[in-house]
Every structure is written in structure tokens, then in C-alpha cells.
Amino acid sequence: MADRIGRSSSQRWAGALAAIFALVGLAVAGPAQSVPATTCRTCGNHGVLDCSKHKKGWLEIERAVAFCSVAESCKSCLGALCLDCKQCTNESAEGEMQKRVQLVKSWRESLRTTIDAHSRGEPLLHVQTAHIDLGFAIPKIAVDKDKLDSHEGMHLYGDRIEALRALYLQTLELDEKDFSTRLRIYMCRDSKQANELGPRVTGLGGNFAVGTKLMGIDAVYCMWQEPRGLPDDEALHRNIVHNVVHLLTSNMDPAGYFGNPANGWVDEGLAHWFEDKIGGKCTNYCFEEVLTQQGQTFKGGRWRPAVRQMLDTGAVQSLAALAQKNTDQLTYPEHAQSFAMVDYLMVVYGGRQLRDFVRELKRKTPMRDAMQAVYGTTPLSFDTEFQAWVKANYSPLDSQR
Ligand SMILES: [Zn+2]
Ligand SMILES: [Zn+2]
Ligand SMILES: [Zn+2]
Ligand SMILES: [Zn+2]
Numbered sequence: 001m002a003d004r005i006g007r008s009s010s011q012r013w014a015g016a017l018a019a020i021f022a023l024v025g026l027a028v029a030g031p032a033q034s035v036p037a038t039t040c041r042t043c044g045n046h047g048v049l050d051c052s053k054h055k056k057g058w059l060e061i062e063r064a065v066a067f068c069s070v071a072e073s074c075k076s077c078l079g080a081l082c083l084d085c086k087q088c089t090n091e092s093a094e095g096e097m098q099k100r101v102q103l104v105k106s107w108r109e110s111l112r113t114t115i116d117a118h119s120r121g122e123p124l125l126h127v128q129t130a131h132i133d134l135g136f137a138i139p140k141i142a143v144d145k146d147k148l149d150s151h152e153g154m155h156l157y158g159d160r161i162e163a164l165r166a167l168y169l170q171t172l173e174l175d176e177k178d179f180s181t182r183l184r185i186y187m188c189r190d191s192k193q194a195n196e197l198g199p200r201v202t203g204l205g206g207n208f209a210v211g212t213k214l215m216g217i218d219a220v221y222c223m224w225q226e227p228r229g230l231p232d233d234e235a236l237h238r239n240i241v242h243n244v245v246h247l248l249t250s251n252m253d254p255a256g257y258f259g260n261p262a263n264g265w266v267d268e269g270l271a272h273w274f275e276d277k278i279g280g281k282c283t284n285y286c287f288e289e290v291l292t293q294q295g296q297t298f299k300g301g302r303w304r305p306a307v308r309q310m311l312d313t314g315a316v317q318s319l320a321a322l323a324q325k326n327t328d329q330l331t332y333p334e335h336a337q338s339f340a341m342v343d344y345l346m347v348v349y350g351g352r353q354l355r356d357f358v359r360e361l362k363r364k365t366p367m368r369d370a371m372q373a374v375y376g377t378t379p380l381s382f383d384t385e386f387q388a389w390v391k392a393n394y395s396p397l398d399s400q401r
Helices: 009-028 058-063 091-114 150-171 191-202 233-251 264-279 303-312 332-349 351-362 367-375 379-393
Strands: 048-050 082-084 125-128 132-136 140-143 146-149 183-188 211-214 220-224
Touching: 048 091, 082 091, 091 125, 125 150, 132 150, 140 150, 140 233, 146 150, 150 183, 150 233, 150 264, 183 191, 183 233, 191 211, 191 220, 211 233, 220 233, 233 264, 264 332, 264 351, 303 332, 303 379, 332 351, 332 379, 351 367, 367 379
Parallel strands: 132 183, 183 220
Antiparallel strands: 048 082, 125 132, 140 146, 211 220
């Protein structure tokens, strides 16, 4: 851990030990040749100093990620975040620093050919965190009262996506060995950049309205902040949550996309469930004809009252009927019902059973058999139980949170 001025605890310890050794050195005067008799006042015998060219508090933020292209562009430290102390010599610290500079350099170089070469104009910024490679070019973001620039926005989204991944693992009781790949996410400046880079990173062709993703063994999402559908940071965040959940669900062992054929209700329902949990409503849909749907929402994205009203007017479908549909065939009300069915399974039975159910479906077990194996029920009984639960738990009136 680093303190506010970015000095690491190991640096503080080194300083403290050096001070102790200096005292001992005085006391035993002479034989302790290997211990420096004097402390370097500049660096406390650490051999390196914090780079002073980063904004207040930012050494800590940069040290919390593996690599950042903005840190790499620092002309003083080249991304090492520290500088050699000219007042003393410490070969091991200097060697570590040089190693770090080389590592940062080769990370940045490889992105120039794999990503930057395919996104004309100003290159994306990049950050690598524990589980995510994020390319970022969204110019500015307003979060509450703060106005963030691109660099700040990128670190915020890096943290948010890591937090979402951690929540997903915790909710569905999964661990690292259930995932075989890193998440690669590109949040582009505009439609042009996204449509140029998207096919390169996903291998999928065609123009898209907001984003395109590659799911299964690979987990890649490339998008831009389409202003009508994603007018603010909250909408952008929900979009990322929805789509990253698709990536995680697909990559989760056994890796593979399972929303087509059928199973759309589980695939979309899960993505909506996390969208609601983190963003308080559901505003993202995976339609094929997504271009014509921009900026529209169903019941303001507040789906609990919507589903209760559907139930009261006899508009809720049977599971057997809904479970015929692929992800991209669901209508707005079917998206809402899918969310509610996943909400029911999550609240009443918990994440571990939902995980097992998803696993069965990914193994191509017929839905009816998967439901029997995991929940010990039939689609018909599910309908009765689900509808009774909605009646007891969802109000037809929207009580805004
Ligand atoms: Zn020094
Ligand atoms: Zn950075
Ligand atoms: Zn620097
Ligand atoms: Zn979706």
C-alpha cells in the first residue's frame, strides 16, 4: 500500500531500517562494513524517488493498476513512476526500475499494432488492471458534480468493471478457475472509431449502433457512447454492466455463448439483473435491429411494477413459451419478464443454483431437464410459483428509489 504522497510502506521500512542501522553503526563503530554508515537524505537509501510529474494522489492510482498509457507517456519516468536518486547508488532498485520501464514500453508497443493502428485519429488511452484490458477514448464524463477527463474516466471504468466482475463471481459463487480469458473492452470516441475498431477486435463484420461483442472463449466488447441511448454517465455505466455480464456469462465454464438457440430469457435476464442491481433500472437490450431502437426504453426501465401490471392484465407468458426465444428475438415486455424470472430465481433460490442452471443450459441440457435437476420443478409449476411470487413481492405502483 502507498500513503497519500505515494511513498510505499517498503520505502518507509527501508528508511526506518537504515536509521536503525545507522544508530547500530555508531554504537559498534567499525566492523559492520556492509551496512551503509550514512543514510542518503534524498531517498532514505531506497535508491529511487517518486516521480513528481504526476498529479496529487495519482502515483497511488497508477500503482493500483498493472499498466496505464498515460503514466507511460510521462517523459520523466517513462511509466516507472519513480526516478533514480542521483545522490546514491542502489543497483537492485535501479535494476528494478529499468526492468519496469522495459515492461511498460513493450506493453505499450504491442497495443500500437493491435489496437491503435485500427482506430484512426487520436489513439485510445489504455489501462491494464488485474482482469481487464480497457481501451478508452470517451472525452469527458460528468459523475455527480465531478467532471472527469479521459484519463480519469478510464481509471474509473477500470475500477467499475473490476468491481462488477468481483460482484458477479461473488453472486454466482464462481472463482478464477471458472474463467479462461481476460475481458477486453474498448470504449471509443465516436461511431466511426468504434465501427473501425470493432470488427478488428471482435472479428465480426457489419455496422452497429452502439456496440459489438465477441463472446465465449474470447470476451471482447467494443462500443461508443451513442448520445440518444447513452446520454449520461449512468446510462453509459449500465450499458457496460449489461454487456460485461454477457461476456462473463459466456466465458464462464463451460465457455460458450448460450443465448441462441433459445435461453434468451436467462441470458438477457442475468444481464438485466446486474444492470438493475448496480444502476437501478434496465435500459439495454440486445436486439439485432438495435439501430432502430436507440433512445427507447420500456416503462422507464423500472421493470418490477411493469411486470406486476403485466401479470394483473394477463400479459405474462408461460416459461415454456418464453424459453423458445433467442436473446435477439425478445420483445420489450419479454425482456422485462426475463428480468423478473431471473430476479425470482436469484432471490428465492440464490446465485449458486442459478449458476448451476446456466451451466446445464450451456451443456445443452434441455431447459425442462435443467429445471428439474437444479430446482426440482417443472416449467408449469415454475409459472405458478413465479406468478405468486410476483404478486407478493412486486407492487404495481412504481416507488422510485
Ligand atoms: Zn539516494
Ligand atoms: Zn493512468
Ligand atoms: Zn512520471
Ligand atoms: Zn443483452
